[in-house]
Amino acid sequence: MKRNTSMAFDNPLNPMYSQDDWDIMQAAYDKAAATLVVKSSSDEEAKVIAETVMTAFNRGNRDINSLAALAVVIAVNSHPTVSGTKDGTEQRVA
Helix, strand or coil, X not given: CCCCCCCCCCCCXXXXXXXXXXXHHHHHHHHHHHHHCXXXXXXXXXXXXXXXXXXXXXXXXXXXXXXXXXXXXXXXXXXXXXXXXXXXXXXXXX
16 A cells, blocks of 8 residues: 555654554545545644544554544534535534
8 A cells, every 4th residue: 555645644754653554544544534525634624534543543443444434423523614525515423
């Protein structure tokens, strides 16, 4: 898997994570960002996704789909302006 260096929490010099760890977090970030139609890693939503993915990963979650789903739920519920659709209609996840 190729790592995208624009990820909001990307720190390839951090020896705490292996390349496999970064690849998992990147894949989860990419999946969540695509779901939420995040346009750039500087968006507030991108930071929420990155923080959520990293926090859950640090707590032991290594499943890409689970990490991405959690990030989507947190982003949508924490920030009502986050949209999961291209037309801008708000979707809230319970």
